[in-house]
Amino acid sequence: MAGRHPFEIRDRDAAARTGVLHTSHGDVATPAFMPVATLGAVRGVSPGELRGLGAQILLANTYHLHERPGEDVIEGQGGLHGFTGWSGPWLTDSGGFQVTSMADRVRIDEEGVRFQSPVDGRTRLLTPERVVEIQEALGSDLAMVLDECRPPSPEDAAAAAEPGLEVRVAMERTLRWAERSLAARRRSDRWLFGIVQGGVSERLRRESARATAALGFDGHAHGGLGLGESREQRSDLIAAVHAELPERAPRYLMGLGRPSDLVSGVEAGVDLFDCVLPTRHGRHGVLFTSRGLLRIRNARFRSDPSPPDADCDCPTCASHSRAYLHHLLRVGEALGARLASIHNLRFYLGVLERARGAIAEGRFASLRDEILALEDVAAD
């Protein structure tokens, strides 16, 4: 695989594009949505079910798996593929976001991130080198560099116009860590992604993108978005960054978002997405449907014999009624969260399948409009 380019672009529709991402564990048709398996499993859903739903690649969290069970265990079981039974591609995030969002227990300096483990209370140090090493032990096909994701502050609005010192410091440190990450890399058959930072400042994000691109990563991610900015603001920031990145490297919008975020991202040329929303909403009984959001716990679904979404091809909609899901989620029965998560994951994966088809046929704008029109609409 060494020397082979990880990514090929196939079709274009304005800035949107389809492509194929080659990994050691199979190809991924992009744009793609990656179900989130933080701890090595997608909340209650099995690998076989995920394949049936059209998932191509899963995402796991480096920091959480480092804590439990430890990368040594996973490496000893054939990496994430052997350990979990999902033998397709895996992406691991760096854990930087999880760690730095632990607020007051964290200290960041040039060496890395020091924090108290919430698992055993002991001090941990995550360095850029260590994070690459852990991900190589986990065996992920796509790895992310450690980045400093600065949480949004009241000064961020001002920073957008004239970025303050803190945003710049974090962005520049992320660049130095990116260089160290590349130097620490031992496996050439796994792809390493750089992460663009810079808060909500277009100037800083462009600068970060240019400098990150110059380092020669296999792909690039948008970090630190979805933390308060408007969707319009985010779309502008994404487009600005893409102007600075090489076309032929895949682009990943980390941790976002709603279906509207997916189509906005695709429109701007994003290739990879992940989000916990399908499973989190599923557990709370909020279903994504072709007619908008369906809050299945609502009393009006108590006796509704129709499937959650008549236009959906998922196993939940094939076999179960709204009334049954309403009941299961009301009484807190685990099967309810599972059936709702399965439906929501299929909705997300289906949107991206349709996006790939629409781009190939030059009609992505109409799919985008269809999905945007569902935003905040209550179904039926």
Added chain:
Amino acid sequence: MAGRHPFEIRDRDAAARTGVLHTSHGDVATPAFMPVATLGAVRGVSPGELRGLGAQILLANTYHLHERPGEDVIEGQGGLHGFTGWSGPWLTDSGGFQVTSMADRVRIDEEGVRFQSPVDGRTRLLTPERVVEIQEALGSDLAMVLDECRPPSPEDAAAAAEPGLEVRVAMERTLRWAERSLAARRRSDRWLFGIVQGGVSERLRRESARATAALGFDGHAHGGLGLGESREQRSDLIAAVHAELPERAPRYLMGLGRPSDLVSGVEAGVDLFDCVLPTRHGRHGVLFTSRGLLRIRNARFRSDPSPPDADCDCPTCASHSRAYLHHLLRVGEALGARLASIHNLRFYLGVLERARGAIAEGRFASLRDEILALEDVAAD
């Protein structure tokens, strides 16, 4: 189906027997284990998975489904079969045990059981007639009469020799309720079971069995067992009751138990079993295996690449290691409880499958000894 006998005995091995229970929704090969779907679902496990594991019939709880979603909803969706997607046979218990174990909020008199609903705090009255009516609305294939299950008291040891007034009062009231239940029955295509009570007194249980049998039920259940008596004591009580019951009616040991309880029951001629243990133990990471109990959260399984049980044919053992289950159950990931429950259900269903084969071949005693030898043994 009217006029057809619900049950045929096929093979015998001493008191143990195999048979076929005919229902409107298919036949059940006995002895059979019924996975417990208290609220209309087996904790996180789907109807399709249950079929794959060899389940033939499920058990739901009349009282809980009466509270939520209400039998009107379930009746409107084609009964339990249409509502849940499990189209095979259903047994519903009467809810008597659940209600009377709510202790101080319960008042029992000749009319029925009055209690405060834990769901909405309002007073409910369950009468024998109402319980039959609710079960007919739920559409269950096998229904149980309302019984008074007296919780064990300190006087129970004495009562075994010389039953006290309370045990007799409850047993006799259960008999009067049984008569009222038969009179309330409207559907002849569903089977109604009487319940034998009498605490741990053999004399009272024999008396209860004789009188219940005389009423002409389709089948009979052992009520009020598994509440403190030893397994030997229980086996004697079961055998004594069977001597008073007609051979050609199916016998159901309610709510028990461990694998050893299953084989002891089969040996005494029991045909139907249910228990929450496979799923409850599964959620807590306790696995039943061919070598004994495996507490998968134990540190020694952290890196164990072998399947939970090398002799097991379940989907969990086919695809996942002890190390993965250990991790999932340690971190509280929902997939862990599901995979462990699936394995345990398969173990239970497999024991009964093997029991049917062993009885047919006249070698049940050796299977019984094999399962009894596993009791309280830690695997590996």
